[in-house]
Amino acid sequence: MEEITIHEFEFALINEFFTELERQGPGSPEETIRALGFIGNLSNKTKIADLGCGTGAQTMVLAQNTEATITALDLYAGSIAKLNVTAGKLGLQNRVKGIVGSMDNLPFQNEEFELIWSEGAIANIGFEKGLNHWKGFLKKDGYIAVTYESWFTDERPAEIEKWWVDAVPEIGTIGHNISIMQKTGYIPVAAFTLPENCWIDNYFIPQKARQEEFLKKHTGNKTAEDMIAFMRREADLYSKYKQYYGYVFYIGKKM
Numbered sequence: 001m002e003e004i005t006i007h008e009f010e011f012a013l014i015n016e017f018f019t020e021l022e023r024q025g026p027g028s029p030e031e032t033i034r035a036l037g038f039i040g041n042l043s044n045k046t047k048i049a050d051l052g053c054g055t056g057a058q059t060m061v062l063a064q065n066t067e068a069t070i071t072a073l074d075l076y077a078g079s080i081a082k083l084n085v086t087a088g089k090l091g092l093q094n095r096v097k098g099i100v101g102s103m104d105n106l107p108f109q110n111e112e113f114e115l116i117w118s119e120g121a122i123a124n125i126g127f128e129k130g131l132n133h134w135k136g137f138l139k140k141d142g143y144i145a146v147t148y149e150s151w152f153t154d155e156r157p158a159e160i161e162k163w164w165v166d167a168v169p170e171i172g173t174i175g176h177n178i179s180i181m182q183k184t185g186y187i188p189v190a191a192f193t194l195p196e197n198c199w200i201d202n203y204f205i206p207q208k209a210r211q212e213e214f215l216k217k218h219t220g221n222k223t224a225e226d227m228i229a230f231m232r233r234e235a236d237l238y239s240k241y242k243q244y245y246g247y248v249f250y251i252g253k254k255m
């Protein structure tokens with residue numbers, strides 16, 4: 001039987017599942033703050049774009065740890081609605097605005113931002129394509145900070161190689177990705193791996209209860225059942241092969 005890939009699931013179903021969770025990808029406030037520590041010259045004049053923001057877990061961390069104005073963009077309207085409600089509850093509505101849009105066709109001005117942020121989302125358009133396209137919206141000397149799936153080793157078992165090449169065809173090693181960052185016009189500033197708690201405590205464990213309720217709600221829906229089976233496999237593969245891959249934060253400065 002052909003293995004199912006995430007691309008075959010309905011976008012709306014995936015988002016229905018994930019918008020009820022705090023995060024839609026691996027990460028943590030501590031690692032967002034750590035990445036922020038590499039960015040210079042932030043002030044109350046700074047404009048940040050957070051692309052593929054989901055419901056905004058990292059957007060709120062950015063807002064609470066800077067004085068910047070943040071435009072958070074995601075393709076899924078349900079996530080943006082939730083993000084704007086959260087910003088209001090936290091009293092951040094004057095500095096945080098969620099908008100619906102696609103990261104491969106950004107509705108921004110050239111050189112509008114001092115900082116472009118994106119956690120767990122650039123693979124949707126491709127690492128190189130994203131870095132290239134987004135650079136036009138950054139001011140000179142502006143920064144980019146993205147997390148991206150990366151190989152930790154030059155070789156790995158065939159089972160995990162196939163899984164990730166199906167999901168993210170251009171997945172590469174950390175060294176390869178840094179060279180792409182340089183090739184696309186950024187000075188690499190830092191790269192660090194996300195620790196395991198970002199995957200296990202903040203991504204896989206919160207999914208468990210949600211998977212049960214989701215299966216109940218969608219009983220008999222083959223797409224929903226396949227989607228949950230895919231997520232469970234993703235978690236099993238992570239515990240089996242986590243020494244070979246993970247998310248890496250890449251931080252660069254536009255040349």
Ligand code: SAM
Pocket residue numbers: 015022023024025026027051052053054055056057058073074075076079101102103104118119120121124125
């Ligand atoms: N940054 C959030 C986090 O870490 O919790 C969400 C990460 S989630 C793995 C990826 C996000 O990218 C989803 O919210 C999805 O809707 C969004 N996305 C996928 N394709 C997109 C596109 N073309 N433009 C904008 N957002 C997109």
